[in-house]
Amino acid sequence: AQSVTQPDIHITVSEGASLELRCNYSYGATPYLFWYVQSPGQGLQLLLKYFSGDTQVQGIKGFEAEFKRSQSSFNLRKPSVHWSDAAEYFCAEGRNTGGFKTIFGAGTRLFVKA
Amino acid sequence: EPEVTQTPSHQVTQMGQEVILRCVPISNHLYFYWYRQILGQKVEFLVSFYNNEISEKSEIFDDQFSVERPDGSNFTLKIRSTKLEDSAMYFCASSEGGPGGPNYGYTFGSGTRLTVV
Numbered sequence: 001a002q003s004v005t006q007p008d009i010h011i012t013v014s015e016g017a018s019l020e021l022r023c024n025y026s027y028g029a030t031p032y033l034f035w036y037v038q039s040p041g042q043g044l045q046l047l048l049k050y051f052s053g054d055t056q057v058q059g060i061k062g063f064e065a066e067f068k069r070s071q072s073s074f075n076l077r078k079p080s081v082h083w084s085d086a087a088e089y090f091c092a093e094g095r096n097t098g099g100f101k102t103i104f105g106a107g108t109r110l111f112v113k114a
Numbered sequence: 115e116p117e118v119t120q121t122p123s124h125q126v127t128q129m130g131q132e133v134i135l136r137c138v139p140i141s142n143h144l145y146f147y148w149y150r151q152i153l154g155q156k157v158e159f160l161v162s163f164y165n166n167e168i169s170e171k172s173e174i175f176d177d178q179f180s181v182e183r184p185d186g187s188n189f190t191l192k193i194r195s196t197k198l199e200d201s202a203m204y205f206c207a208s209s210e211g212g213p214g215g216p217n218y219g220y221t222f223g224s225g226t227r228l229t230v231v
Contacts, residue, residue, distance in 0.1 A: 032213050032218060034219065034220075036220075036222075042224060042225075043118075043205055043222040043223055043224040043225050044157070044205065044207075044220075044222040045222070046219050046220065046221070049218070049219050051216075051218070090156075090157060092157075094213050094218065095213060096212065096213035100145060100147075100162045100164065100169050100170060100212055100213055101147075101159045101162050101170050101172070102147075102159065102220065103159065104149075104156055104157040104158075104159075105156070106155075106156045107156060107157075
């Protein structure tokens with residue numbers, strides 16, 4: 001079954017430190033992969049997406065991600081975290097199965113300490 | 115920047131009552147979706163809609179649920195007889211393109227918090 005795994009329920013990093021949020025997808029063919037961010041009480045905002053081509057993807061707010069087919073991973077990174085980055089981050093995989101849907105991971109909550 | 119608009123932001127309803135959640139997708143988008151998020155849990159797919167028909171639905175989307183695009187701008191989710199477990203945040207999303215295309219990627223609304231009492 002199609003699934004997205006985010007192994008870390010929550011992560012705490014210091015402001016200014018680097019960040020990596022892990023994501024593994026299960027679909028074997030070329031996946032459509034996304035990272036979304038959700039601030040408390042808000043909707044989800046698209047950070048970046050990968051469909052094909054360059055495996056390093058640049059997104060908004062200084063985020064980037066790398067697609068690694070050999071590891072079925074699509075990890076999100078940021079070189080230097082700001083306090084405003086504290087939020088819930090969702091990895092997602094889209095697929096055309098005759099219909100269209102996107103499956104979300106369980107999310108990783110990011111805490112930023114001063 | 116174009117937005118997906120959802121109304122109301124909060125709705126409280128009694129168990130067994132019908133509710134209609136409303137969404138106005140971005141005007142040039144062609145693909146529409148409803149998701150829900152029970153408090154503290156993951157975002158769950160409910161239904162996708164394209165070309166005036168449902169293209170896919172999840173096992174959650176049973177006969178109590180229906181969607182409609184009545185006038186070319188609104189996209190509604192109706193829950194016919196609400197249950198306590200329907201309490202959740204409901205998100206509408208739209209996408210200009212379909213999977214794999216250059217314009218594939220959701221824009222989400224801010225959600226409607228539905229509380230069933």
